Amino acid sequence: MPVVNAHNEWDPLEEVIVGVVDNARVPSPDRGLFAVDYADRLTSMDQIPSGPYSERVVRESAADLERFADVLRSYGVVVRRPRVADHSRPFASPEWSVDGEYNYCPRDVILPIGDTLIETPMALRTRYFEPFSYKDILLEYFEGGANWVSAPKPRLADETYETGPGAGQVLANLEPVFDAANVLRIGKDVLYQVSCSGNRLGARWLQRVLGDAYTVHIVEGVYDGSHLDTTIMPLRPGLVLLNPERVSAERVPAVFKNWDVIWCPPLPGVVATAEPVRASSWIGMNLLMINPELAVVDAAAQPLIKELNRHGIETEALPIRHSRVLSGGFHCVSLDIRRTGLLEDYS
Known part of the structure; x- marks a missing residue:
């Protein structure tokens, strides 16, 4: 088995990186931060609630992450954690200066596909150097035989971000x-969401890097607010969880045309x-499959837990309070x- 081997979202899990919440903060006002995270609910950058998260949020989140890691270990999963960083330290490019955010969400930073790890060209300036907290782990995987690719570092100039009416x-x-x-990975099919955290040129770059073994399918006009995994969550071959507020029966991606659907x-x-x-309450459908019959789910998402159980998926219901x-x-x-597992065609 390669040291890195990730073809889908459900095959039996053997090794995982779980984030840390130490020094988490809302970054200082910045054009990119405002456009991506706040323009839909604030009228100006000055209203961004910058600064460290409360001691309670950090303490309780750290406990929830450690409980999550312990449960994964109980199933024989190797758990790795990123290096703790000081996110208050400012950094700059020739065109902008910002400070950082957190290492809470490793899912955003690195994309494992097959035996390859891809450092992605992230949308926020404030997270520009977040991959540095994972360098020791990435080097270890590289020494173990994994391919390691970094996307071209984007300029993220002011004209990258559009805000305001129209x-x-x-x-x-x-x-x-x-x-x-x-x-999201579905074997030889890869879903790519165009949104405030991904543009069409990114999809073209990813398709070219992955080559003919994969087909990158653009998902567009479904959800403009950030990431795909609160809208679509493949659970196992033939079964997908969809967000009914964002995906209609007529707009289910063609990859899932022969799949059963759980409407969250x-x-x-x-x-x-x-x-x-x-985040909205739909963050509750942001679950992790340990294997095709077992999911880790927010304990507060009881209606979803019941639906998963009804479809033969057992659950580890854990708190993730914040x-x-x-x-x-x-x-x-x-x-x-x-x-x-191996690379397969599930369409």
Whole structure:
């Protein structure tokens, strides 16, 4: 088995990176941060609630992450953690200066496909150097035989970001830009969401890098707000979880035309626990498959847990109390590095 082996979202999990919440903060006002994360609910950059998250949010989130890691270990999964960083330190390019955010969501930073790890050209300046916290782990995987690719570092100049009335797509198509969480793996088919965290040029770059073994399918006009894994979640071959607020029966991606669908029920129990709130209650469908019959799910998402059980999927229901505040559920805060299984065609 290669040290890195990730072909889909459900094969039996063997190794994973789980994020850390140490020093997590809302970055200082910046054009990119405003356009991607706040333009839909604030009127100016000055209103961004910058600064460290509360001690309670950090303490409780750290406990939830450690509980999650312990459960994964109990199933024989190797758990790795990124290096703790000081996200308050400013950094700059020739065109801008910012500070950092967190290492809570490794899913956003690195994209494992097959035996290859791809550092993605992320949409936020504030997360530009986030991959550095994973360098020691990436070097170890490289020494173990994994391919390691870094996308071209984007300029992220001011003209990258569109805001205001009639702005249309937030990210201009000036250079490849996308977060790894804009992508879902379904064997030889790869879904890529065009949104405020991924542009069309990013999809073209990814297709060219992956080559003819894969087909990158663009998902567009479904959800403009950031990542794909609160809208679509493949559970096992032939079964997919979809967000009914964003995906209609007529607009189910063609990859799933012969699949059964679980329409995620409303999740009123997934509540915001502090301010500011970045994610909706749909973050509750952001689950992690340990294997095709077992999912780690937010314990507050009881209606979803019942639906999964009804379809033969057992659940580890765990707390992730500040998922809406930190904008990350169990899929976001983990990065599956190695799953058993081979590259297959599921369409």
